Amino acid sequence: MATATNATKPNNGAKCNKKNPRDNTAMRQQRSDPGLLRQPSRQLSQTDGIIHPAPPPEPRPNSRSARPHPLEIKRAPSGDSLGSCSIPDITTPKDQLLQEDASPEHGPPVLRHATNRPLAHTQALAAAATAAKGRPPKPKVRLVEPPMPCNPYMVRVEDGARYSFQAAASCFKPEGYSRFMWDYHQEAELGHGNFSKVYRAVHRLTGVPFAIKTNRSPITTLQARNMWLNEMQALAAVQGHAHIVRLHDGWFESDPRSTGERVFIKTELCGESLGGLVRRRLQLSEQGALDLLRQMASALKRIHEVGMVHLDIKPDNIYAVLGRGLLGAGVLGTQHRVDNSSPTATNTAGIHGCVTGSGALYKLGDFGLAMMQGGKRVGASEGDCRYLAPEALRTRGFLATGLAERMDIFALGATTYELMRGAELPKSGPEYLDVRAGRIVLPGVDTRLVALLKRMMSADPTQRPTADQLTRSPLLTSGIGGGGGSPLRRQSTPVTMLSALHQPTVRCGVSVAHIAQRVAVAPGLAESPRGPPFPLGPHLLSAMRRSVSRTR
Numbered sequence: 001m002a003t004a005t006n007a008t009k010p011n012n013g014a015k016c017n018k019k020n021p022r023d024n025t026a027m028r029q030q031r032s033d034p035g036l037l038r039q040p041s042r043q044l045s046q047t048d049g050i051i052h053p054a055p056p057p058e059p060r061p062n063s064r065s066a067r068p069h070p071l072e073i074k075r076a077p078s079g080d081s082l083g084s085c086s087i088p089d090i091t092t093p094k095d096q097l098l099q100e101d102a103s104p105e106h107g108p109p110v111l112r113h114a115t116n117r118p119l120a121h122t123q124a125l126a127a128a129a130t131a132a133k134g135r136p137p138k139p140k141v142r143l144v145e146p147p148m149p150c151n152p153y154m155v156r157v158e159d160g161a162r163y164s165f166q167a168a169a170s171c172f173k174p175e176g177y178s179r180f181m182w183d184y185h186q187e188a189e190l191g192h193g194n195f196s197k198v199y200r201a202v203h204r205l206t207g208v209p210f211a212i213k214t215n216r217s218p219i220t221t222l223q224a225r226n227m228w229l230n231e232m233q234a235l236a237a238v239q240g241h242a243h244i245v246r247l248h249d250g251w252f253e254s255d256p257r258s259t260g261e262r263v264f265i266k267t268e269l270c271g272e273s274l275g276g277l278v279r280r281r282l283q284l285s286e287q288g289a290l291d292l293l294r295q296m297a298s299a300l301k302r303i304h305e306v307g308m309v310h311l312d313i314k315p316d317n318i319y320a321v322l323g324r325g326l327l328g329a330g331v332l333g334t335q336h337r338v339d340n341s342s343p344t345a346t347n348t349a350g351i352h353g354c355v356t357g358s359g360a361l362y363k364l365g366d367f368g369l370a371m372m373q374g375g376k377r378v379g380a381s382e383g384d385c386r387y388l389a390p391e392a393l394r395t396r397g398f399l400a401t402g403l404a405e406r407m408d409i410f411a412l413g414a415t416t417y418e419l420m421r422g423a424e425l426p427k428s429g430p431e432y433l434d435v436r437a438g439r440i441v442l443p444g445v446d447t448r449l450v451a452l453l454k455r456m457m458s459a460d461p462t463q464r465p466t467a468d469q470l471t472r473s474p475l476l477t478s479g480i481g482g483g484g485g486s487p488l489r490r491q492s493t494p495v496t497m498l499s500a501l502h503q504p505t506v507r508c509g510v511s512v513a514h515i516a517q518r519v520a521v522a523p524g525l526a527e528s529p530r531g532p533p534f535p536l537g538p539h540l541l542s543a544m545r546r547s548v549s550r551t552r
């Protein structure tokens with residue numbers, strides 16, 4: 001980690017802060033006036049508002065009297081370079097306040113350095129050392145290349161020959177301090193949903209990347225706050241599972257742009273969500289589907305065992321971690337094969353996961369809709385209609401039926417079906433009903449796998465297997481002969497044709513009641529008798545024939 005390259009970069013400790021222009025003013029001043037860097041007390045009093053006695057003025061190098069003879073000029077050691085970066089004595093705002101200890105027992109306030117020594121003492125030591133050796137002592141700081149980008153709330157100060165970082169003045173204002181901004185550097189947006197955005201954020205001190213989810217609009221009501229709390233606590237309740245996203249932290253902080261709050265949920269950084277597969281028109285192979293089913297069934301078993309239901313199983317909420325623990329791996333097409341001889345493998349992130357078959361590792365996330373079985377939903381959202389079980393269309397009280405967990409099984413079946421066919425599931429219309437009646441088409445796919453998916457998507461929730469039964473299903477435990485192979489395959493023609501026929505007509509996020517209404521106005525579709533060899537039904541078949549004749 002330690003390199004000398006960074007030590008030569010000019011003014012590295014005062015990088016531009018895009019988020020907080022107030023702090024940039026001081027940094028710009030530093031850059032435009034090198035004299036300020038040599039007179040830290042002046043710079044500090046402008047930025048952090050803390051009073052420090054000014055050190056005795058140094059002779060300006062360009063003044064005639066102070067200019068040394070050219071032959072006497074020596075290059076300063078890299079450790080003393082003003083541009084060097086160091087791991088400083090980090091001073092939090094609280095520590096900073098402690099520095100001005102003005103309690104009556106302790107007498108008048110004593111100005112202290114960040115190391116908690118009185119400033120006068122530190123200066124006396126520095127002066128004594130200078131007098132003894134004729135040059136300032138070397139700062140006792142580790143010079144390393146910082147893995148973190150510059151913290152916008154920290155300003156670098158010099159005290160004699162020592163460098164340290166102190167909290168900027170903005171931290172002392174309640175609305176100016178953000179724990180997220182203090183600790184993390186926000187990078188690319190990983191994705192967003194209806195209520196949130198997820199960012200890749202790097203922990204400034206350690207350089208470890210995380211996925212941090214935050215709200216899109218300020219939290220102003222107790223109900224909204226409880227929804228977020230619910231998400232954090234639901235995820236916390238099922239931690240320690242190899243196929244559930246790891247939760248690291250969660251907190252609220254005041255939103256400087258409003259009177260509301262912001263929430264942050266810090267989780268492990270995974271690869272791309274499986275939703276991206278469908279959008280890129282890639283299909284999951286049989287092996288990939290079996291891996292997905294095996295791992296998600298295991299995750300659901302854990303969730304259901306603690307008495308919870310997820311209620312938002314869909315490709316967008318399943319993240320792929322390919323190969324052995326690739327933090328932030330995002331390239332589905334360039335996957336490394338994992339040793340199939342070992343049923344479990346440890347990735348570099350220390351996660352013990354079942355890595356079999358194609359070697360892909362999947363993780364379930366987004367517990368925003370999770371709830372206790374039989375409980376009441378905190379928010380009003382219904383989830384994604386494409387993966388919604390038919391009983392949810394029939395009655396609003398479906399969550400209290402005691403079979404709520406079978407909705408997760410239906411959603412997992414629908415998710416796998418969508419990923420295998422490589423085209424988005426419809427949000428309404430005849431095919432929407434077909435899927436809910438267990439009529440699914442996967443040409444060329446092993447009939448046992450299709451049968452399992454049909455059972456999982458059975459219209460009668462009691463006919464669907466439980467998560468526990470799924471994990472013990474012979475197909476998942478022993479697989480389809482051969483094993484191994486890529487989790488992906490190229491899209492085949494029939495699926496492309498079907499997807500072209502059934503373009504979604506209703507935007508996602510539409511309420512269940514609305515879908516139920518749409519279903520009701522399509523007379524006879526649900527009841528029309530269908531059977532082999534036309535599993536899609538006569539109306540779809542004629543539409544397909546029309547489409548084919550148009551293309552000829």
Ligand SMILES: Nc1ncnc2c1ncn2[C@@H]1O[C@H](COP(=O)(O)OP(=O)(O)OP(=O)(O)O)[C@@H](O)[C@H]1O
Pocket residue numbers: 190191192193194195196197198211213245267268269270271272273275312316317319365366368
């Ligand atoms: N831990 C993670 N690692 C990598 N990417 C993630 C992670 N968590 C979320 N994402 C990305 O962010 C996107 C949105 O996240 P998430 O589904 O949690 O948000 P949401 O607001 O709850 O979405 P929705 O409203 O659709 O339910 C995901 O589809 C995924 O692409």
